[in-house]
Amino acid sequence: MPVTLNSVVQVVIFMVVLLLLTKPMGLYLTTVFEGRKNWLTPALRPVEHLFYKLCGIDPEEEHKWTGYVIAMLVFSLVGMLLLYLFERTQQWLPFNPQGLSNVEQGLAFNTSASFTTNTNWQFYTGETTMSYLTQMAGLAFHNFVSAATGIVLAVALIRGLTRRSAQTLGNFWVDLTRCTLYVLLPLSIIGALFYVSQGMIQNFNAYVTVHTLDGVTQTIAMGPVASQEFIKNLGTNGGGFFNANSAHPFENPNALTNLIIMLSVLILPAGLFYMFGKMVKDTRQGWVLWAASAILLVVGMSVLLVAEQTGNPMIAHAGVNQSVTSTQVGGNMEGKEVRFGITDSAMFNTISTAASCGCVNSFIDSYTPLGGLVPLANIGLGEIVFGGVGSGLYGMLMFAIIAVFIAGLMVGRTPEYLGKKIERKEIMMAALALLILPASILGFTAVASVLPQGVASISNAGPHGLSEMLYAYTSANGNNGSAMAGLLGSPYWNWTMGMAMLIGRFAFLIPILAFAGSLAQKRVVPAGLGTFPTNGPLFVGLLIGVILIVGALTYFPVYSLGPIVEHLLMQAGKTF
């Protein structure tokens, strides 16, 4: 067994801490979205109401699902335009000590779409492309509001599930304000201060040039990193300040920050599961989703860990010892930080792709084929293993609906979830939501794989090249943003990936809100002995089964031609 006790202990500690944080976070979120008082209310209430007054929002007014969608789309579009303008004009704006020039059209579009959709795919190198102003006012702004948008949409869906014979789903502007003000900002402020204490930088200085002991000069990039780092992970955004993302010592200085980053990625998705249970008045409903996620997460971590720790047999054949000894970590260390090693890299990247974060502390392009399959599959499933903030919950709920619909009939009743009948309209919307992601992922990848403009950007041949393209579109559609690397930016990729991100976010969200709107109008059937139980271990198993089978059926062929055959070829002594 290539896995060490040390690895097991780390995974266990992480899961236990996450478990302990889930309930308090969930309770706090519940107070925020039910509009109840919490310990921040005295301080923030006046601020909140000032916002409403300034923006002319009536906090009592509620939207129908269509109103909610329109508000969300308008808000996102305006935000996207703002970011685009920042990028296109940054050389004339302040806070640009390095005098970085304006970003070119395609890249600016790609980046605007990327940050608006909570994807944070980066076809650029942060330290040489974006000014401090663009980073802070343009990118970090979206780190807050794109996260808030995801969360409030999940809240709207929960309202659809819990309200009876109702027309409205809440007020988008109020939800957005409360989410940002009560949840994201306070946590990010505390987090940023903590990061500074751990050695993360926070300044507006020009880059520092140093003369190294080797006698060469090196430019060390500076910037307001800490203030951006916490929300990058808390909001499952993942777009790094620096190109090296969380492998950069200024973005992830030590083992403790590494742990905090991993926790901050999952804390909101996990808390939202609990909040869901609380709001539907049966916390077990939330824990069921939590348990299904936790099992899939640990399985993913284990596969990745074993694959990386086993390493490449070709290296072993060449006489190199890859096993764990007292003096070496063994396994495949290519593309990994020696500060973190295999375990922390495997955990970090599983978490980052299970959630829609996409930050990395090691490079997936250098993983073994099966190791790389884990992040790919995590995103391909729709990032529902805890998932992105909000998006994880609504994605998971869509799977729950499909599971209930397929298997629910087997108890002899037409399918219902939380007392709401799942009928024609609901199943159409759920199916549409689940259809859009694979359609877009497979469609874009298929076109790219046979177009010269597509294959021109990949840096490896054969199955590994296919994996790179597939990974890029999977990441874009899933709004994850992690990159396998090895893919060079080009106008073709800038524009198609930008579109994929917008499809993955908005074409996915609209059916979900339509679904919520339709459910809100329904009555609730009280649960009885004959009701399909969705709050026990049996449902956890069913849910995992449906997720894996639907995922496997969709992606098995293309994964066979990518990571799976690459793995088999590697066993036979051929790499790409």
Next chain:
Amino acid sequence: MSINQIQQPEANIELETKAWKTRRKGEISIFDPRIIRRAIPDSFKKLDPRVQLKNPVMFVVEVGSTITTIEFIRLLFAQPSGAFTADQLVAERWFVLAVAIWLWFTVVFANFAEAMAEGRGKAQADTLRKARSTTMARRLNSREHDSATTLVSAPELRKGDYVLVEAGDVIPGDGEVVEGVASVDESAITGESAPVIRESGGDRSAVTGGTRVLSDWIVVQITANPGETFLDRMIALVEGAKRQKTPNEIALNILIASLTIIFVLVVVTLEPFAIYSGQAVSVTTLIALLVCLIPTTIGGLLSAIGIAGMDRMVQRNVLAMSGRAVEAAGDVDVLLLDKTGTITIGNRMATRFVPLKGVEEREVAHAAMLSSLSDETPEGRSIVVLARERYGFTDEIDPALTFVPFSATTRMSGVDRLNGSNEPIQSVRKGAGESIERFVWEQGGETSAELQEIVTSIARVGSTPLVVAETATNGNGKQARVLGVIELKDIVKSGMRERFDQLQRMGIRTIMITGDNPLTAAAIAKEAGVDDFLAQATPETKMQLIKEQQQGGRLVAMTGDGTNDAPALAQADVGVAMNTGTQAAKEAANMVDLDSNPTKLIEVVEVGKQLLITRGALTTFSIANDVAKYFAIIPAAFAVTYPQLNALNIMGLATPHSAVLSAVIFNALVIIALIPLALRGIKYRPIGAGPLLRRNLLIYGLGGIIVPFIGIKLIDLILVALHLTL
């Protein structure tokens, strides 16, 4: 008057229960050779693309079959070229032909399933049509039965016409009996050979066209024009001519259509990936993969399941006016059951004699029996039976006894024994407590507090106390005294408790509807084991109860037969009208029970659940099947590009061609194999949703993953043994 007669109601229940469980005579089996003979040509007729278009999954298969067939024709004219040797060409031709044939079979098999499901209904419709076509009628010129008649054929009759029907005649159309009483053989409609009585007035006045009068005569006013009669509707229903997809079926269709779209995408995008990887995959293999992946099993059987569900209702003699109602039956949360006739036998029966202090039970029994000898009410008869049973009295009606019938003013009945000079020497009276007390006082007797206690205690348990008193003239003169009390009990039908327990396990609440006072109602509700009751019910309170339940999100089912039940029947989600009931009730309901058996509701619910379970199980099975098919086809499809992928060929299938073919053959055969299950339905077990789900998930989910691995391997072994590996 014999004991047998009184116990008859109970005996009837036994008979009824038996009738549901065992097949009735003349019933056609699902796999009757006649049905199969008819289904085979039908399954080819249904290949018409216009028919297939209604079923997206099978339409895709048909398109795939056509493309593969065209591909075969192309290969017939192709010449070996370059790397494609003559031998390879021949092998490829055979392979494509085999795939094409099996794909066509897949569509035919699905059509066959549907044709089989329709078969029994069509056969039944044929029988019904015979009853309709040959009838002649005697139309009366007026309502009077002795007015002049004209002989007309049944289709000429219109609403409002009066017809005279005599012994031996077939009733020409639906109507109401306006005069006369007759025994009618309704077996043409119900399959039940025992004749029923139809008479004017009341709730037994409706007659159905196509049934036969056995004795006497009746005048019938026609209530339906030709083409709109019950028989016409029944023919249309059993034949499934106007079958519409039910809501859940539509939703399921959307889901499997979505899955089909996903798999079309998966297969279509596979070709560019294959080209990128080095070599394109043949169209035939891609189509084989597509057909294996799309949910053909459930897609092919879905409509058969729905038709079979309706058919199962018909076999239980319930006509569901729409498939929607059958589906709703599975969802029912609350059953409203009338107490009288459904839960209880309908008549109260004497169960006990309670003597007052100083009186022997025997005395009470004897007096009670005397007073009831000529009492023809069921209650009266039951008193006689009980007394004779207990004490072996042999008294019969004799001239010395003068009976005093029940009157509304005295509110008691009884008997006087006269001496030779026609003077009463003994009078026995039975009646309600207050009336008897008054009688005793008037005769100079006294009553005690003890009597009051007994009366109250009997009333409290839901029984009816009937007080017995006598006046006797002897040496001491005239003496009036209360002897005791007869307990008349509402007898709960045997087996009801078990049925209600079963309903409880199914998660269905039962509410008993009764006109009784709350005290009586509560006692009977407790004895029968129903969850709740509505006492002193009126049509209005009943309606209100239904609305309240529905407001709470529950689906309500009820039975009814009277005209005043009609609004409630219409309001209920599942309303079952008795065939003996009035026209209004039948029109308001969405089901009609030809046996007029109110407890049938429980079976209706079971059939509904069975339908839904069958659908869910086959959907789960169908999707789970796909896992194995990937392991068969993917390594085969890329055998040339990536021989290493053979590591995924965990079934060890012989050659790429045999692997693809085995998967396609399995996919087609599994439809045939599951037809019996689809038609008979999966048994519903009232074990609660959790255990039921666990069980079905294990069988159809896990089983669905494992079975195709075995099946495909077996087919591959057979292909190898027959040297058909190409």
